[in-house]
Structures are given as C-alpha cells and as structure tokens.
Amino acid sequence: MNLNEISFFKEFSCMIKDCPNTCCKGWRVIFDEETYQRYLAEPGKNGIRLRSSIKKMNEEVYFRTSLKRCTFYEKEGTCNLQRTLGTDYMPLVCRMYPRFYQHYGSFAEETLFLSCPEAARLFLEHLDDLTFVKSDREITYERWGTNDDESYLQWLCELREAMIAEIWDETRNRADIFAELVAVMKEVQTSCIAGEKSVF
Ligand code: SF4
Incomplete structure (x- = not known):
C-alpha cells in the first residue's frame, strides 16, 4: 500500500523554547485510551504523580492546566513529562503533533x-x-x-492537484484564485453531502 x-x-x-506559540498552552490535552490505561496501571510515585495530573469529565480525560498551560510545561519550553519519564509517557496527541x-x-x-x-x-x-x-x-x-468510494477519493486527489496548480498561475490575482477555490470546495462539499457525484 x-x-x-x-x-x-x-x-x-x-x-x-524558541516557539512563539507553544502547543502546550491554550487547549486541553485530551488523552487516548492507551495512555490513560498506562497511567492508571503505573506503580509507585510516578503513578501517583501521573494520576494526580489528569482530570476526567464527560468521558474525556485530559491534563490539568495551570495558568492555561499544560501542568508539565516548563519555562524553558520543554515538557517535564518527556524529560523525566520519556516520550512514551506523553499522550498520543503530544507525540504526534x-x-x-x-x-x-x-x-x-x-x-x-x-x-x-x-x-x-x-x-x-x-x-x-x-x-x-x-x-x-x-x-x-x-x-x-467515512469514504468507501475509491473512485470518488481518486477524483478528490486529482481535484486537489488541479487546485494546487491553479494557485501557481501567476497571471491571475491571488485573491481571485483563492475565492474561486473556496467556492469550488463549497460546491463539492454540498454535492457530496447531498449524495451526488460532483459536477466538476
Ligand atoms: S510542536 Fe508545538 S512547541 Fe513545537 S514548534 Fe510546533 S507549536 Fe511550537
């Protein structure tokens, strides 16, 4: 594949530390089930520390925040969890983003x-x-x-390539190009929701 x-x-x-807008603040770090179960099973002091750093509400598990920052955020811009326990202990979203x-x-x-x-x-x-x-x-x-239609997916990939090519047309005004691309995508989305094959 x-x-x-x-x-x-x-x-x-x-x-x-040089990031002008760290991803460790301003949002909830929501947990994946595997990391959550690992924290629940962790023995000793580390387990107590990990479990006391999380909150569960409405089926969502996430890190507590302090001053709207992740509780493990360090002023050097590093992650205390990663630094002391290793990357494997970070929730999936932190490892991926x-x-x-x-x-x-x-x-x-x-x-x-x-x-x-x-x-x-x-x-x-x-x-x-x-x-x-x-x-x-x-x-x-x-x-x-949710898309099981291979030919539609293929068509969407080709449409994306065509749209990217449009952006590089230097003879045209960029604002016009972007307005046109947004209009095309809205139409594609509307026809997709309506269950129609697109008209493009
Ligand atoms: S991953 Fe987060 S901290 Fe790192 S550069 Fe991106 S936003 Fe900044």
Whole structure:
C-alpha cells in the first residue's frame, strides 16, 4: 500500500523554547485510551504523580492546566513529562503533533498541521516542492474516515492537484484564485453531502 508524505515531512523539528506559540498552552490535552490505561496501571510515585495530573469529565480525560498551560510545561519550553519519564509517557496527541496521519484505505498520507509555526515556516520555505512523495515507511495506524468510494477519493486527489496548480498561475490575482477555490470546495462539499457525484 502506498504511503505518501509531504516532501519536507522529515525536516520538522520542534522549536521548543524558541516557539512563539507553544502547543502546550491554550487547549486541553485530551488523552487516548492507551495512555490513560498506562497511567492508571503505573506503580509507585510516578503513578501517583501521573494520576494526580489528569482530570476526567464527560468521558474525556485530559491534563490539568495551570495558568492555561499544560501542568508539565516548563519555562524553558520543554515538557517535564518527556524529560523525566520519556516520550512514551506523553499522550498520543503530544507525540504526534503537528504531524498528521491519514489512512484512507487504499493509501495513506502524512503531512503537518499549519497551526504549528514551525510547520507553517516549512510550508513557506518549500513552496517550490509543495507536493507528496512516496515513502518506504510502513503504515502503522488504522484506516480512518467515512469514504468507501475509491473512485470518488481518486477524483478528490486529482481535484486537489488541479487546485494546487491553479494557485501557481501567476497571471491571475491571488485573491481571485483563492475565492474561486473556496467556492469550488463549497460546491463539492454540498454535492457530496447531498449524495451526488460532483459536477466538476
Ligand atoms: S507549536 Fe510546533 S514548534 Fe511550537 S512547541 Fe508545538 S510542536 Fe513545537
């Protein structure tokens, strides 16, 4: 099965203390079940420490925050949990972000979330090779998504390529291009929700 990654995927490295907007504050770090169970089973002082750092509400488990920052955030920009116990003890979302993994069934894609400043910088630095390349790595995660129509998925990939090509048309005004792309996507979404094959 094909695994495609954004061409600069492996270049990402967290800015840690130099990050202008750390992802360790401003939101709840929601847990995956595996990490939660690991914390519940952890013996000794570490177990007490881990369990006292989490909160459970409405079926969601997350880290307590202090001054709206993750309780493990250190002023040097490092994660105390990672530094003292290791990366394996971090919740899945912390180990992954800003990497984005999507297994579509017949292929998988890996890219970076633009909400991370360093990922955004890489996108801008790589405007000339803003494309997916084949990766030899194995896909280690489950298929996720609701689309079972392979031909529609293929069509969406081709549409994306066509839209990216449009962005590079230097003879046209960028604002017009983006307005047009948003309009196209709205129409595609509307026809998809209505169960129609798209008109493009
Ligand atoms: S937002 Fe990105 S660069 Fe900043 S701390 Fe998080 S992962 Fe690192």
